[in-house]
Amino acid sequence: MGRYIVRRLLWTVLVVVLVTLLTFVIFFVLPKGDPATRFAGKSPTPELIQEVKESLGLDKSVPEQYGLFLKRLVTGDEYGWPGLGKSFQNKQPVRPELIQRAQVTITLIIGGALLWLAIGIPVGVISALRRGSVLDRVSMGTALFFVSAPVFWLGLLSLYVFWKQLGWLPGTGYVSFGASPGTWFSHMLLPWMVLALLFAAIYARVVRGNMIDVMTEDYIRTARAKGLSERRVVMKHELRTGITPVITLLAIDLGVLVGGTIVTETVFNLQGLGNWLLIAAQNNDLPVTLAVTVLVAAAVSILSLVADILYAVLDPRVRYQ
């Protein structure tokens, strides 16, 4: 197990290297105008462009730039570790903003995940137990609706209803928890719900399917033959095998969402990572793009490692060498 983890962590490093390399290649290969020219202002003189190039480090060759990027990433720079440089756009150091935005996104994801687990698992379990009932059909129909509803539409609709029409919730934007927990919560509630509904729908369907498969297993019949109470049969024997796969699903989804809540962040005007990545990509802001890419790649690989470890812990049949 220990060796397996070390191997997977080395693999994570390799993934980060490859993904950033790919980002570099795309950045320099795709025709999109010279960033130095862009950042030099309205009517740049060649001298000015040269100056900007030097300040951005674009005067060096591409492999040199990539080497420098990796070196800074590993050893840190004047803004701390990992060294992520300065944004091309606003010349501000990337690292503090990354940390700040990561907090917003992680708040969004974790709150959303708690909510979708709290909705998706019980709905899935109850639907499976009452298969074919009105309750089951209504929940699965609703789930299908939320699986197919576009997030931006759902987000705008919820804002319209709860903010504009009913006035129950404040508007968009992020308020830090430290500033005012109540306001923080009320600002996050809608984004959490909108993010959670899609996943709750997916999880409810997955859990229902797993549970229905588990119910017909021989060992469930054995559990009943032992004279266990129905409650224990469901809560201990069926749930255990029905929900274990959800842990893996959750870890993978959380990883992917680190850079993937772009729409939710945009609709609710949350200054998170997805939002930042979008702006950075549009504006050829290489350092910011790279910083978010590194974080997302690391999050995805590490969380999928966590998923594998959890799976081995929960299912004794699973062993890694």
Place this chain on the structure above:
Amino acid sequence: MSEVLLEVRDLVVHFPTPDGVVKAVDGVSFTIERGRTLGVVGESGSGKSITFLTVMGLINRKSARVSGEVLFEGRNLLEATTEELRHIRGDRIGMIFQDPMTSMHPMYRVGDQISEAILAHRNVGKREAGARAVEALRQVGIPAPEQRARQYPHEYSGGMRQRAMIAMALVLDPDLLIADEPTTALDVTVQAQILEVIDELKQRLNIGVALISHSLATVADVSQDVMVMYAGRPVERGTRGEVFDAPLHPYTLGLLSSVPRVDVRVERLVPIEGSPPSLINVPPGCAFHPRCPYRFDPCDRDVPDLRDRGGGHDDACHLSAEAKAANRRERLDMQEPVT
């Protein structure tokens, strides 16, 4: 004095389905006495499992029409409440199943799965239950039971798992053990060991056993009573000696002459022609008649009753006693038993 543990009378279990009513069990009666094993034999789909799952209260009563009586310790289990049945299952009646590979929860330790049965019925602590689980594993011949109890089912071989299942079924000293094809999924060499364990425990604990199997050969050595089922009904019922040495029903005869045997010289190995009928459209008259080489006039019209042909040896067949004896002589060489 024999003590009847389980008496089933006219048990009927029908499943209404969109295609018609599946007559899975259609009038089954038998008794199981303390200290005796009833071998229940029949081809796939003859209603063996459904009969005993109904006894255990393990079929979904909403999807089935059930009638008759299942008398256990004087109570009709068909009228028992869910909670009453729960107290009987595992505690008074233990059950083991065909496939030991899938019959245990893959994510819990074997010892814990046995303790769980104890904790469900007895007011004892976890430690005490754990100790009794280890003892139960020892009783069924599992070496190093302390270590084995801490292992998961996938660390056991098939035979060891079935032993553990037996330990789980018997840990609370039930009166009755139902073994539904306990050896079908196992290697031939292991099959005999499992049957031996069941037989040995039956004698030591003085319990009743229902041993379900596809083949008469499996139940031959360890059963005192035998019931042969066809299409949801018993077609022959008697002691081991009666059924093996003087089989009456053509179906029993067919089962006996379709498998090689050690104790009786079979003239030729002849498989039974055809296949079991659909339980939705059971043939009129005797359900076996389309496959019966001796069928005659009344067989496709009148359903033969299961009747006592002397000394408690019952069968359901229109043939005369002489005809049955003649068929028997023709099919099995009963004169020279190889012993």
